[in-house]
Amino acid sequence: RKKKGGGQARKQVPRVAIDLATTVERLDHAFLVCDLGMEESPVVFASDAFLRMMACHREDILGRHPRMLLNPESAVAAEAASKFENLLANNAEAGLRTEAVRSDGSVFPALIQLCPMKDAGGACKFVVVVVLDESGGERRDSLFDIASVGTALHDMMGAASTLADVDYNPFEELDAKSGQLAPKVHAAHDRGYQLLQTQVREGGALRLANFRLVRKLGSGASGEVSLVELGDSGHTFALKTVNKEDMVRRNKVNRVLTEDKVLRDVDHPFLALCYGTISTPKDIHYLLRCCEGGDLYQLLNSQGALKEEHVRFYVAEVITSLKYLHLLGFIYRDLKPENVLLDGGHAIVTDFDLTYARGNTIPRIQQTTVEIDVIMEDTDCVQKCGCAPRVHSSETARVQRPRLIASPVARANSFVGTQDYLAPEIIIGNCHSTPVDWWSLGVLCYELAFGTTPFQAPSRTEAFENIVNKPLEFPEHDHCSPLLADLIKGLLTKDPEKRLGSSGGAEEVMAHPFFNGLNWSLLRHMEPPFKAVPGSARRSYGSSSSYTSSISSDRVSAGGQRHSNNSTAIRSSGLAPHLEYNDY
Incomplete structure (x- = not known):
């Protein structure tokens, strides 16, 4: 991506949301969770008790191989390491008595118990590594710890035994709403919505037979997206198809249900519009409005870092969408340029599968x-x-x-988001709430203004270390106004309680002087900075878009193509580590 004033385009690295798709309660036991689906089976979660035992920080552990537990100076170090590797490969419950080493170099006798986490189909997805300090305490207590953690694995895998029951249908509630047109007041003048209303009124519930396949648009880890036409109306929609059996097998049911709830509840011009769902015995089909302008990441690749008036426009529309989500009790948790689509040049926030949907908002004045x-x-x-x-x-x-103060009352306990956009409190492992969205907004402001994220690093460990401890710095060669710098500093305050927006919500952010003179009520009617060229590729269905500016055209540069999510929440597969520690 080219920066303002020219310069080297940075290497395009796909940024996939961290997504472990399991329910992991903060058990008071020392254990790690390792992802067997990733190279080297890295640690994707470390409990608080483990961090206390090993005298280390979470960012020192995540992404490393669990062999770092072993004492390399032990007389049987090589033998222990080999046995440990074999235990991981066998995917069976087993134990290893060895010497473990803390971050300060001290060693202690340890019992390491490996507990496989299997999905409903019996496939091993993760391994929990329980570490017991045998330098003191009773052996019976150690066995009790292992048993209690093992029992908790059923919750961590989303009640896999229940899902394996052929008579249990986790999509029962969703199936009951199949074919219904979701009530959307703000979509009353949307042509697609009007056509679907006519179809339902004259032909009953929506069915797949009502639509004609135009072409496949893309596919990803969660399913595929097609462009379909309603009869011979000439109007097209995006149809996202998710396979039910695949979601159950991969323990993604809660993610599907969460996104379905958000899509049904939201009715806002700056949020993705889902007209309804069509459920069949095998699949769930989401009928969505096509966003034809690509996404903000593609815009950055095409135009380079944006001018401040353009940053102000897009960030203002994103703030408005976050304000609405928070009002409904949702914490978004996955804000990034890839998830901000452009429709008619305006911002449309999408991808809600990592949203925390259990908050409760009590508005006050x-x-x-x-x-x-x-x-x-x-x-x-x-x-x-x-x-x-x-x-x-x-x-x-x-x-x-x-x-209006409208922030959800919620204390999420999750490790979710996208690496460069994670808030410090998520990495550290503290409970988090709406301030994580304001942190991500600060990163978005920074990336739109400078073409790079503020704490990026070659490795995940270094990136986490930067996010938690490195002071915020601005590029020396690329200056910004004092007001924009102050806004970014306020949003990227590492202490969530002191972060801009933490006490006054969206209204506090909107009141920042950077937005002085902006008519928030008329954002949707403002002329957008950029519009997609007619006929250019729809977001992200696997290709980049071309842009023309309705404000200026003096900073157009060739942009690199990058894989990203598409407008209907399809994530690219096999591009980057995919973790999630969800609290459903």
Whole structure:
């Protein structure tokens, strides 16, 4: 990607959301979770008790091979390492008594127990490594710890034994709504919605037979997307197809149900529009509006880092969407350029499978003091000669204005998001809430303005270390205004309680001087900075888009193509480590 003023385009590396798709409660036991589907079976989760035992930080552990537990100076180090590797490869419950080493170099006798985590089909997806310090304590206590962690694996795999029951249908509620047109007040003037209303009114519930396949648009880890036409109406939709059996086998049921809930509940011009679902015995089909302008990542690849007035426009529309999600009790948790589509040049936030959907929002009104300019007019002139009033002075006045505070009451306990956009509290392992969305917004502002993320590094471990500990820095060669810098600093405050937006929600962010003069109520009617060239590829269905600017065209540069999610939440497969520690 080219930066403002030219410069080297950075290497395009796919950024896939961290997604472990399991329910892992913070058990008070020392254990790790390793992903067998990734090279070297790296650690994707470390419990708080493990970090205390090993005297280390979470960012020191994540992404490493579990063999780092073993004491390399032990007389039987090679033998222990070989046995450990064999245990991992066998995917069977087993134990190993050896010497373990802490981060400070001290060693202790340890019992390492490996517990495989199998899905409903019996395939081993993850391994839990339980570490017991045998330098003290009773052997019976150690056995009790192993048993309790082993029992918890059923929860971590989403009740795999229940899903294996052929009579149990986890999609029963979703099936009951099949073919129904979701009520969307703000879509009343949408042509696609009007056509579907007519179809339902005249032909009953929506069916696959109502649509004609135009072409396949793309596929990913969760399914495939097709372009379909409603009868001979000439109007096309995006149809996302998800295989039920595959979701059960890969323990993605909760992710599907979460996204379905969000898509049904939201009704907002800056959020993805899902008209409804069509459920068959094998598949779930999501009928969505096509977004024809690509996404913000493709825009950055095409145009380079954006001008500040363009950053202000897109960030304002994203803030509006986050404000709405928070009002409904949702924490988004996966904000990044790839998930912000462009439709008619306006921002459309999509991909809700990592959303925390169990929050509860109690809106309240807070009175705030703001300064406004008061214009003083010469009324005597009007009375004497009847001419228009003349301004003869102005002054600043302090007035009280109401502010809507609408942040979900939620304490999520998850390891979810995309590497460069993760908030420090998620990496550290603390409970998190809406401030994680404001952190991600800060990273988005930074990337839109400078063409790179603020804490990027060659490896995940280094990136996590930077996010948690490295001070925020701005590129020396690429200056920004003091107002934009102040906004980014406020959003990228590492302490979530002091972060901009943490106390006053979206209204606090919207009140920042960077947005002075912006008419928030008319954002949807503003002329967007960029519009997609007619006939260019729809987002991300596997190809990049071309853009023309309706504001200026002096900074157009060739952009690199990059794999990314498409407009209907399909994630690319096999591109990057895919983890998630979800709290459903």
